[in-house]
Amino acid sequence: MAFLALGINHKTASVDVRERVAFTPEQLVEALRQLCNLTASREAAILSTCNRSELYLEQEQISADEVLAWLAGYHNLSLEELRACAYVHQDDAAVRHMMRVASGLDSMVLGEPQILGQMKSAYAVAREAGTVGPLLGRLFQATFSTAKTVRTDTAIGENPVSVAFAAVSLAKQIFTDMHRSQALLIGAGETITLVARHLHEQGVKRIVVANRTLERARMLAEQFGAHAVLLADIPDELVNSDIVISSTASQLPILGKGAVERALKQRKHKPIFMVDIAVPRDIEPEVGELDDVYLYTVDDLHEVVAENLKSRQGAAQAAEELVGGGVVEFMQRLRELAAVDVLRAYRQQAERTRDEELAKAQRMLANGSSAEDVMAQLARGLTNKLLHAPSVQLKKLSADGRFDALAVAQELFALDEGTDKQAQ
Template identity: 75%
Template sequence: MAFLALGINHKTASVSVREKVAFVPERMVEAQQRFCSETGSHEVAILSTCNRTELYLAHEHADPQPLLHWLANYHGVPLGDLSACAYAHPAEHAVQHMMRVACGLDSMVLGEPQILGQMKSAYAVAREAGTVGPMLGRLFQSTFNAAKQVRSSTAIGENPVSVAFAAVSLSRQIFSDLRHSQALLIGAGETITLVARHLHEQGIKRIVVANRTLERARALAEQFGAHAVLLSEIPQELVNSDIVISSTASQLPILGKGMVESALKKRKHRPIFMVDIAVPRDIEPQVGELDDVYLYSVDDLQEVINENLKSRQQAAQAAEELVAQCVADFMQQMRALSAVDVVRSYRERAESLRDEELAKALRALRNGSSAEQALQQLARGLTNKLVHSPSVQLKKLSAAGRQDALTLAQELLALNTPDSLT
């Protein structure tokens, strides 16, 4: 059984490509079941975020090409476009990649903690789909343990830096004093919650949370003294909004060029700062063509993020070393597991021989033999049967000139250690 990590991320693919291969959360269970059925894969878990879509597999023959072909067909994306930005990490490299992702070492924001929660969610959904077995299960648990060690042993998570933090930092470059500004936050997920927290800490004048369900919008708004509205009320709120940050799971844009253009006229062309964190995008790219609109996508935040990463570089090196050790430990565990079937078979055979000799000894006792005679017969018979097959095989190997096998046998049977002589 081999491991494989296959996918695209913010380093290899633009947002226009990533949004095409993003999986809809509501169809994730069905997608994973379909993947296994159509590719013959034994185990798969899919991670789909705004910055990456990755498939983690335990596969008998982990050839990435047919799997990449499936991904292209599922999303209706030309195979050539996907192949140009996809990567495939096999075996030990897949293990290393998963652990680096979970620790935030492969994120746009170095060390960001949200990805670990997203990986745990991906694992839970894959378990619900029934597409995670013992191999991927062990890998995910080791991955989560590695992330926990990195968080507790390094400073990789110190000094809050995230896409949400970067978005708020960029807004301060447009509006120097947020105490006079109003923000419209679209969505009510984890990222928008972080945005709201950062804006609230900056003392922003007013926050409006717009969401598909009013209940979730209110739950978030109550945390920061904000106002909750439905998505249908966005046009009215947009008129008074200086900052618009959006992150939803919508498959279609929520803000179009016409809606924003209408709001700008009513604002008398006072500028609007917009950040579209969603993949697929919530704001039509054409909105960025309007005067008085400063529109940024998740990719545009990279420069801001880089400025906030310097304090994490030294911690990242320590985290990489810790991940390398975790990878080595996991691979050692996997190699040890490969011997389980052989050990089980050997033990079953030894127990069968033991039962045969024990039955002979009991018969001897019933037929009048002394306990001493029965025990001697048991010990002699068991010893002879246990060493018979190995002795025959060693003689054959010796006759064939297999000195390497004889050396291995000495190591396997512990014949070169002082303990073996006692």
């Protein structure tokens, strides 16, 4: 039995290579079955995200080179190219790696929570493909349990470390009741999409998405029940907006001091929280001079993110210790399970011996032997037969000079050598 975790990630491979090694959702089930059929892997799961492609395997004997060759062939890469950026972890190290990944300790953004859900999806797909058995299944469950403990017992995921999340977190400090707030988002790119998601999750009353093209604004707005407008409509929407977050690719400012001043008068100077994430800036710097406007730039948010990253890094040490404990506990339980088959076979053998000797005793009683003689014979027969095989093996081990095995036998049978000598 051996565990393997191998693959590539954002630390070891370029985006170009990661794209070529990625698995699409449609490929996974077939790839998993092929992996188990064409390699020594008895159990397998595949985790494939934008930042990593990893294979988690259980094998009778380590065959990492064989698996890497399969992975290279599947994606039409040269083995040398893949080997140059791949990593391989075995047994305890493989268990540790999986637990670190699930806990967000190996992520591009330390402590990010999405990876745990992605690992759970990888497990679910492997179960669907029929490539997860009892050993890898136990490892996944232990991994999920450890990751949950890390989330619960450390602060590794508490503070925002993305610009979008930091922007929404700052808004929450100013507007304690987000359900009564209205937001205007300028742009429709990836960052604004994340901002919209966070605002929607916070229950913001109304979200408006303004973009240069109305179709793109609508595509984003539909995801979160928002309203789509053109950039030309911003002055009208500004009057009702408590939160304004902008991130476009415009080379010139989109929102000027005059438009904000007019909106503030109509709002009777009710405060507006503004975040300009764009570079070059979308909001004229002079807007920040106005009373009742809280304007933050992308540099301000980076300071928040950097401070929060320091906090997460402090929590990472505690998380690493929890992962270490999870590895030790899992491997100990696995070793205990390894004894189950031996114990089961030993018990079955002892029960067969018992039944044989009991049958003899019953025949002796039926033939008129005294109960005392039958019990004595039963005891002798059981003792002799139960001791026969261990006695033969111990003598052989002693003759072969296997004194280490004799010491184990002493411990196994809970023998106190000093007491035995005194008794003699």
